[in-house]
Amino acid sequence: MQAGKIVQRPSGNGTPILQPVTPVDKPSEGSPHSILASAAAAVSLDHAQSSSSSTSAASKGKPATSNPTASTRSKTIVLTDAGRAPWYNSVGEPVPAYVVGIAGGSASGKTSVAREILKKLPNVPWVAIVSQDAYYKSLTPEQHKLAHQEQYDFDHPDAFDYDILKQCIKDLRGGKSVEIPVYSFVQHQRTSETNYLYGPAVLIVEGIFVLHDPEIRELLDLKVYVQADSDLMLARRIKRDIVERGRSVNSVLDQYLRYVKPAFDTFVSATARHADMIVPGSHNEVAIEVISQHMEKQLRNRSRKLRAEFYKTPATQIATSAAKDAHVAPMSPYEGLGSPNERRTSFANIKPSLKRDQSFGLSAPYSTSSTSAADEAGLPPNVILLAQTPQLQSLLTILHDRSTPTSEFTFACKRVGTLVVELATTLLPYKEKEVTIHGGRKHIGHEINVSTLCSVSILRSGAVLEPSLRRAFPAMSLGSLLIQSNEEDGEPHLYDVSLPSFIRRRETAEKSWVFLLDAQIGTGAAAFMAIRVLLDHSVPEDQIIFVTLLASSQGGIHALNRAFPRVRIVVAGVDPGLQKLRIPWQTATSSGASANKQDRDVSSESLHNAAVDEDDLSPGFNRNDNLHMLASPPLLSIDRRFVSNDEAKQRSQAQRQGSVGQSPAKGSRVVFAITPGCGSIGDRFWGTGSR
Numbered sequence: 001m002q003a004g005k006i007v008q009r010p011s012g013n014g015t016p017i018l019q020p021v022t023p024v025d026k027p028s029e030g031s032p033h034s035i036l037a038s039a040a041a042a043v044s045l046d047h048a049q050s051s052s053s054s055t056s057a058a059s060k061g062k063p064a065t066s067n068p069t070a071s072t073r074s075k076t077i078v079l080t081d082a083g084r085a086p087w088y089n090s091v092g093e094p095v096p097a098y099v100v101g102i103a104g105g106s107a108s109g110k111t112s113v114a115r116e117i118l119k120k121l122p123n124v125p126w127v128a129i130v131s132q133d134a135y136y137k138s139l140t141p142e143q144h145k146l147a148h149q150e151q152y153d154f155d156h157p158d159a160f161d162y163d164i165l166k167q168c169i170k171d172l173r174g175g176k177s178v179e180i181p182v183y184s185f186v187q188h189q190r191t192s193e194t195n196y197l198y199g200p201a202v203l204i205v206e207g208i209f210v211l212h213d214p215e216i217r218e219l220l221d222l223k224v225y226v227q228a229d230s231d232l233m234l235a236r237r238i239k240r241d242i243v244e245r246g247r248s249v250n251s252v253l254d255q256y257l258r259y260v261k262p263a264f265d266t267f268v269s270a271t272a273r274h275a276d277m278i279v280p281g282s283h284n285e286v287a288i289e290v291i292s293q294h295m296e297k298q299l300r301n302r303s304r305k306l307r308a309e310f311y312k313t314p315a316t317q318i319a320t321s322a323a324k325d326a327h328v329a330p331m332s333p334y335e336g337l338g339s340p341n342e343r344r345t346s347f348a349n350i351k352p353s354l355k356r357d358q359s360f361g362l363s364a365p366y367s368t369s370s371t372s373a374a375d376e377a378g379l380p381p382n383v384i385l386l387a388q389t390p391q392l393q394s395l396l397t398i399l400h401d402r403s404t405p406t407s408e409f410t411f412a413c414k415r416v417g418t419l420v421v422e423l424a425t426t427l428l429p430y431k432e433k434e435v436t437i438h439g440g441r442k443h444i445g446h447e448i449n450v451s452t453l454c455s456v457s458i459l460r461s462g463a464v465l466e467p468s469l470r471r472a473f474p475a476m477s478l479g480s481l482l483i484q485s486n487e488e489d490g491e492p493h494l495y496d497v498s499l500p501s502f503i504r505r506r507e508t509a510e511k512s513w514v515f516l517l518d519a520q521i522g523t524g525a526a527a528f529m530a531i532r533v534l535l536d537h538s539v540p541e542d543q544i545i546f547v548t549l550l551a552s553s554q555g556g557i558h559a560l561n562r563a564f565p566r567v568r569i570v571v572a573g574v575d576p577g578l579q580k581l582r583i584p585w586q587t588a589t590s591s592g593a594s595a596n597k598q599d600r601d602v603s604s605e606s607l608h609n610a611a612v613d614e615d616d617l618s619p620g621f622n623r624n625d626n627l628h629m630l631a632s633p634p635l636l637s638i639d640r641r642f643v644s645n646d647e648a649k650q651r652s653q654a655q656r657q658g659s660v661g662q663s664p665a666k667g668s669r670v671v672f673a674i675t676p677g678c679g680s681i682g683d684r685f686w687g688t689g690s691r
């Protein structure tokens with residue numbers, strides 16, 4: 001099997017290609033391709049941080065001498081071609097990843113089959129291949145010596161540690177992040193390096209004994225066995241082990257005759273009976289096609305369309321089931337999509353599960369917050385609203401005013417940010433500290449352990465709160481999540497996960513306190529996804545503090561409370577409305593497949609509906625209100641900004657009159673707007689967008 005780490009990316013003509021990933025692969029920012037590619041590069045760079053091997057390209061067939069570290073490279077392969085759609089249900093519980101096990105003799109072609117399947121799934125984002133080799137048991141010094149003399153049996157079922165492999169599959173299946181050991185076939189042991197792996201929607205586990213352990217078999221959705229003739233396997237193994245694993249012909253043959261062949265005949269081949277499919281080790285294109293089609297179908301069935309689910313569910317049904325079971329979220333994070341009346345009915349029938357001041361066993365320290373204002377605004381009990389003083393109101397007015405120039409907007413944002421951050425810091429676990437004061441007396445004060453704190457911004461808008469947080473904790477680690485709303489259905493998609501190393505490690509993540517930052521909470525979809533990412537990394541729910549400038553009181557803040565009632569949300573201001581809009585959107589024609597897709601998507605109907613979707617207007621608001629767009633930054637748009645509502649109408653009209661050219665490609669996308677709202681806060685903060 002080929003050593004090294006590769007990702008699959010679409011080539012210009014849409015044909016998937018396999019290529020090694022190195023940091024230099026990262027394309028220039030701003031190109032439409034860069035989101036996909038940088039997501040892929042981000043994962044591989046994650047690996048680069050933990051695995052020295054990732055920095056040099058592995059290529060098939062290179063002699064060991066020209067590529068001496070090849071055999072210490074991880075066999076873990078990750079594909080992150082597109083954003084990841086929600087992998088959890090409406091109460092925030094993860095939907096399991098699809099797991100395929102591929103067993104078969106050594107050099108039968110297991111890894112090659114896994115990679116071919118991966119190539120056939122270009123539309124499935126976030127696919128990972130994990131090799132069982134990473135889970136060989138650690139050897140004693142004596143066994144280690146024997147291994148170097150080809151006197152250790154690596155082909156016996158007892159050579160593997162099934163418990164840790166099982167745990168790894170369980171974790172990845174359940175959406176948790178893991179550290180995959182890196183195995184060295186030259187040193188016959190795990191190296192000190194590990195690969196951080198998070199979030200595959202499809203996990204392929206390959207290895208000679210993947211179908212051996214009954215508990216592991218239970219975790220597999222599809223069991224495949226690769227069958228090849230022994231002479232073919234031997235020929236392939238001689239070639240491969242000399243090239244990639246630093247062996248001589250004699251050593252390969254000795255080991256083969258002593259251990260590999262007998263173990264294959266006795267143990268490995270016997271596991272074929274557990275397989276759902278037997279795939280030939282060569283000329284297997286048809287079998288691979290069948291497997292890929294089956295997987296795509298299974299994945300389609302598992303895909304989460306929370307918005308659609310809730311749109312279909314009548315409000316009365318939602319409210320009744322919610323009243324029966326406090327743990328069932330009556331609304332999705334996309335609840336702004338139901339009709340306003342449906343929303344009101346369902347909220348009226350649901351009792352909050354926690355009382356604001358009792359929620360967390362804290363004596364309410366919110367001298368700067370107003371619980372009555374939060375209650376009056378109909379906010380759930382985990383929401384802490386800044387006291388609505390005239391001073392704060394004046395700052396929020398600057399943010400609401402669409403004529404506010406960028407510099408003033410940025411300044412006001414930072415001031416409100418400081419107020420909201422200071423309130424959030426009161427929720428941290430301060431401990432008593434004894435200090436000596438002037439005169440030599442002891443004094444009992446308080447301190448906070450800054451090393452357990454970090455912030456994670458939902459890009460781009462969340463970063464507007466970073467300066468305020470940094471002022472409070474200058475040495476704090478900063479992370480980010482790139483979450484974009486899908487242009488077709490408005491579902492959030494996860495493109496990049498860059499978390500501080502102590503969140504990536506489970507032991508430290510369990511002790512960490514995370515400020516999750518976003519400028520506003522409308523539908524709550526991005527916040528929902530970001531919280532799920534942190535929980536997947538084992539950050540405790542009650543140690544996540546969501547800090548935001550503005551929320552819609554009728555938006556996803558309620559769904560967030562129902563799914564994650566222990567996450568505290570600290571917010572500066574609340575606006576009443578939330579609207580669903582479809583707006584025109586353009587992309588660069590140079591974006592290859594993506595541009596073609598846009599071309600396809602442009603129907604006269606979508607352009608006709610390009611302005612406000614009237615059915616979705618919130619009560620008490622009409623399109624003449626001071627309405628701003630709330631949406632993720634349009635990273636794919638050619639001009640880096642959304643068009644305004646008026647422009648939308650003009651373009652729609654122009655299109656109908658045929659006066660809009662074909663380049664750049666145009667389409668429309670669903671966005672959500674808090675009303676009256678402050679517009680796209682990120683764009684206004686950095687002066688990059690329309691007001």
Ligand SMILES: Nc1ncnc2c1ncn2[C@@H]1O[C@H](COP(=O)(O)OP(=O)(O)O)[C@@H](O)[C@H]1O
Pocket residue numbers: 001002104105106107108109110111112113236237240281282283284
């Ligand atoms: N269908 C195939 N046709 C030709 N060569 C193949 C095929 N499948 C695998 N090989 C070659 O056989 C060798 C071993 O394949 P690999 O997939 O690494 O096996 P395994 O993972 O089962 O050990 C590799 O050099 C690979 O290129």
Ligand SMILES: O=c1ccn([C@@H]2O[C@H](COP(=O)(O)O)[C@@H](O)[C@H]2O)c(=O)[nH]1
Pocket residue numbers: 001105106107133136154155184185186187188189207208260
């Ligand atoms: O240190 C080691 C560990 C394993 N092997 C051999 O590797 C194969 C399994 O890997 P495949 O990629 O499935 O071929 C197994 O037959 C062991 O004999 C090794 O030589 N040294």
